Amino acid sequence: MVSWKNLDTLEAYHSLAETKGSVKLSEVMQGESGALRVAKYSLPMAGGLTYNYAAKNVDDSILASLAALAKEAQLSEKFQELYNGAMINLTEKRLVLHQLTRGQLGDAVIADGRDKRAFYKGEQDKIADFARKVHSGEIVNEKGEMFNTVVQIGIGGSDLGPRAIYLALENWAITNKTLKMEARFISNVDPDDPVGVLRQVDLAHALFIVVSKSGTTLETLTNESFVKNALEKAGLDPSKHMLAVTSETSPMARNSGYLAAFFMDDYIGGRYSTSSAVGGAVLSLAFGPEIFARLLKGMAEEDKLSAVSDPLRNPAMLDALISIYERNVLGYSVAAVLPYSQALSRFPAHLQQASMESNGKSVNRFGEPMNYQTGEVIFGEPGTNGQHSFYQLLHQGTDIIPLQFIGFKKSQNEEDVEVKGSTSQTKLCANVAAQIVAFACGKDDENPAKCFAGERPSSIIIGEQLTPEACGALLAHYENKFMFQGFLWNVNSFDQEGVQLGKVLANRVLEHNTDGALKAYADLFGI
């Protein structure tokens, strides 16, 4: 049996706290010592990726303390409980099974009277079959014409992950001639969102996927109505254009209003649902089921690494341990994710949700208050763009913000241009290498405005190319990192009670059942 304890009750945490300040990056990253760290503090990931943490505030002694913390916190045993089907999500009394959508790390998980891996795999097979029929022209519109666009209607986890991955692979797919259909996304209840997207879509040749686990998400149902109206106005039959991704018990299941329905269940949280039918339907239709399978393969391989008990062989676990060291020992409250890859432009927005919704909690998994900080703020934009934007504060601001870079040796597309003796891709890579050293080592200058204090820790995930496997490995890495962070903080990373109050009050406004400030704000909007 594992034992769930608050971080500050663990002995290893207190020994770790004593190491604060013992590693000065501007010293250890200099000269030969720096080169040795880059060679040594490196860990293979799936999908051809490597996790390099040379520029983090660690040394062999701190790493040993982190390993002791991992052991005392039983991180590996807790993950094992999770993938073997324990009820990890206590608040909602649910299993946590998203890893099962891409493989089986442990025992068969039987729940609701069936094998869950078989259920998720069965839905994938149904999706693959459906997608192939759409791509071959066996499934067509009312006039017998091929579909050319797929539009996902969903919000939060039904939007951010699938959208980030679609954008991550869209140009790769064009280059590799595997883009089957363009994808678009409608999420916001702001009517300007569906209006804007529908202006770009050829309705007669579009499939719409309505994604809501409960079948009751107000934004999504509203946008579904919006789209149905548009289809009807164009003389089209919505039931020939709309698909559902939902749970089997939802009002959207087995509903003749949809051409097809694909299922997930309550054991897959929205922010962890990209590898389920939530991402599977849109990504298989856009790229073909074979490409989606390659994404899952990258995820499954990364999951296997996450199941290794030694944190020095487990990149997600080590990444989580270092982030806890930064958050709770060094006292940094924000972290930036900086992909040097335009294709990953919306990946930080997905991580923002996955991390902040999972671990932005003030009580532990038993509902008790804690004496330490939990989830950090995550933000980021692609480099080199960010260098011309918020990097000023990262380099010279008064707070230290830990960074995680992501970079690839090769671009996704074959085209490039040589200017001043180097290609664009080489310039991109040179910049990320330069930034890591600049942040760690800083620079003295007689003009104080040109001084860089350094001591800004960063790590990098570096790969050959952003392929479907690499993309999958990245996605699973972060999912598992956030899970390990949650284990360390002893919070339930799989509920989201903090979103409820806003919904309740919004409904009161819509029912005109308000008083005081709520009525006054509603009045400002003329509601």
Place this chain on the structure above:
Amino acid sequence: MVSWKNLDTLEAYHSLAETKGSVKLSEVMQGESGALRVAKYSLPMAGGLTYNYAAKNVDDSILASLAALAKEAQLSEKFQELYNGAMINLTEKRLVLHQLTRGQLGDAVIADGRDKRAFYKGEQDKIADFARKVHSGEIVNEKGEMFNTVVQIGIGGSDLGPRAIYLALENWAITNKTLKMEARFISNVDPDDPVGVLRQVDLAHALFIVVSKSGTTLETLTNESFVKNALEKAGLDPSKHMLAVTSETSPMARNSGYLAAFFMDDYIGGRYSTSSAVGGAVLSLAFGPEIFARLLKGMAEEDKLSAVSDPLRNPAMLDALISIYERNVLGYSVAAVLPYSQALSRFPAHLQQASMESNGKSVNRFGEPMNYQTGEVIFGEPGTNGQHSFYQLLHQGTDIIPLQFIGFKKSQNEEDVEVKGSTSQTKLCANVAAQIVAFACGKDDENPAKCFAGERPSSIIIGEQLTPEACGALLAHYENKFMFQGFLWNVNSFDQEGVQLGKVLANRVLEHNTDGALKAYADLFGI
């Protein structure tokens, strides 16, 4: 003469610090008191906007202290010096004149032997004339065909602001039948960025605007080459498709490689350049010069409000004062901007640059170290999307993050749908009203996981509709807010020395002039 002093040397700052904790939002925002605050703590802005700060940790006494601080810090006098042409950007020995691109608040500013307002206005007129000729078919491509797309090639300030404003008004322009040309943006040196954008562009009918003040920005020149290659490969003449926005002394000025060149100068920083030719060319071509003029009108009106000396009549000044109270007295280090408007999807990314690059500084304007925190981290995504993502942490995380909402009574487009008795727009507005109250007041519950501590301060900028004038007012509001913050922190908000070190080290990598960690990282990338 104004006197530039560190924040912690001001008497008013110390009196302000004594008020810490005196306003409990969960108390003052309850019942009738809350309604009264919403009515009272409200300030008109330009463009039909209102700044409402009822849900901030202020009361009449704190506001009086903030007003005393504004007076002692001579905020109004400093702005006056700035718009009358003093050398505010000391490090770079430059005037700061971006407000002159949209109006003249004070004396004529003569620099480099000419009237600067006349110069900026002259460039606007040249752009308007050029845009009208493109729209009328007087300026056409090699084959005599009309252009239909405009592509901006620029990075940082030459990208984020113009892109955010284009996206803010694109669907408004379609609805109002004033979209003349679609705009696209290429920024990143990652070759996947130009490849991806060029795939969406009909080259033969596209104009490309190369934007670089110095004419030497490596990313931008590289992407210019990329585009020129693509044009040549398509049998097109680049000089018939390319425009320059640059300074008159740059190598891009008076260059026969461009169809036309429009000028700005060193007195307009990149992040403040949306109202100059940097934004003017692309936005006038996309929307027509009349729409760009309406944006400038909104900005000019907001600038006038920012010149009012009483902070209780000056929304940008008050917003800045409250943010300093939150950063330096209450100790909050991050702020979120949350537009309930899909059209403002990239506006937070622009603000992230404008704020973090301006005020992420560790030395004061004279190069001396300071004993207080400066620039905060800014992030944000549109609502209601964010509600299904990172709001969990905002509501129940262990850190308090001050919020600024933006919302509009009407959507930009006329289409809407009624579901469960309300339109999408009403649902959107109901949600923002609900969130403000939920964040301020919280909610008790016997289940601790369902408790909301409240005490999360927020303000809202609320408008009728996101029109060009409203958009301009928003943009100028934040520019002026960041300026006032910089005055209070006594930093130079107009330089960006922190971006230099990374450039120097990247060049060393490209020249293979590396050792130690830098060489090791370059090796990882195979450079």
